[in-house]
Amino acid sequence: MNTRLLILAALLAIAPALPAAQLLAGTAKIDITDRSGPVNDPCFAKALVLKSGETTAVLITVDAVAIGEIGRIGNGFMATVREALQKDLGIAPANVIANASHCHGIVRGDTTDLVVQVVKQAAQELVPVKAGVGTGFEKRISENRRLLMKDGSQVDMRRAYSMPRDEDVASLGPIDPQIGLLRLDREDGSPFAILYQFACHPIMNPPSKGCSADYPGFASKVIEEALGGGAMAFFIQGCGGDINPVHYKEVSRPADAEPLGTMLGASVLSAARKIETKSDSVLKITNEVIAIPRAADYESRISAIEAQQAQLLRALRPTNISFKTFLPLLIQQKISPDFPSHYSQSYLRDGKPIEQLDADNLASVEAYLKNIDTMERLTRLNTNLALLKRHLTEAKTSAKPMLDVEVCGLRVGNFKWVTFPGELTVQIGLNIKSLNKDPHAFVSGYTNGYIYYTPTTAQRMNSGYAQEDCDSLVAPEWQKIFETKAIAVLHELAR
16 A cells, blocks of 8 residues: 555545535425405415425425315426526425415416425424424314215216215225324424325315415414414425215305314324434435326216216106206194195095095106206216316327326434325325235325326226316326336335
8 A cells, every 4th residue: 555545545534524414404485375256264375495405395384275286386397496496506306395284275377486485484493393293183174075876886076966876875985084293393402394185175265265374274273372482383295186075065154264274283282292302414415307107098987978868868758847846745744644735634524535636746756856966967067078178179289198207205303204196096105005015105196296186097097077087188008107116116215
């Protein structure tokens, strides 16, 4: 060994060990509410900037319906935000992740500029943090909106149309009550930020109440007020494509998201208090564009619905009554099925004419009820047929048989998260978590873009036609492609 190498080896032997990388974090939020109309509660964009060594990751959450395609946030949002952050902060575009809560609040037209501003603010306020991961549980506020029918089909619950008959329903689909949690504390142990992931549509506040962040907004308010000290709560939407707020179709009382958000916030706090944070500098981020097949069966499905429509139209029957006479007759028959038309003495005196009238009226009421059921079936079919026709038109203008989508992975400490731009239905997330067998790995849709609903293969081929089946761009085989990739991403993060 020459003299220079001997000197270098001696210097390395006596040099102090380099300090391990420390996890730094900064947060900021900004009001993005469009206040030109009525406002029930504010919508926010929030930024969490994480840094460990040479790696910087940015998580953006927005109280908005989607990242592009629908709503006020345009399709160029991700490119514009990433370009600005790369130029001004040197952050790699692939290291920027944005998740929409999917609330239906109306955001400002300059939301993109506001998001860039809030990320820059968060990046200027980095402090050392400790990380901890955990899970919570909340089953009281959500329900699967897909009804499994006795004929093998599935019908979904929407405000756009009526529910099917109770006697035709066999069961409900599943929910995912798990809350995924990442807790960040300052070095002195005081709370700094909580990320909580949950799967449910934020659609409990109707538009008549004004702009709203819905239940996630109320949950975050509960969490932040309880933690104090400027700690920030970040809601991350999970696989909520077919999950509604509980009692979403109830008409006996006004819809209200605040009680649901309060319950979720309380459950987050209860679980977060049990998490032990530690100095863990692990920060990994991955970003990969994958190709999934575009749906190619719109025309056959449209034809199938139109055939069902024709069959239902043929099933309509003429009746001697209108709604004006139907309702009183129905009430009479339900109150007194043996003597609906008059008191019993009329039947005892000369029963045959009035009994014949009752039989005729009963037949008319039953026919009218069947017509109502047929009308409701047609309403559901018409609504979903319109979705299929719209996407068929879009597919014809696209020259590509595949959709390019981002699949991102983020690890902070032992918190592991994989994302997708579609509205993932709940079974997708349940499948991935079951196959991955990591209690601290979580799955989200609604991230870094928007490609409408992405249902399971079985849901996609549903003969009953639901919104998730029809408002979709993907072919049935997309599910296996994504689930395989998601598990691979989570395994890579865990290494």
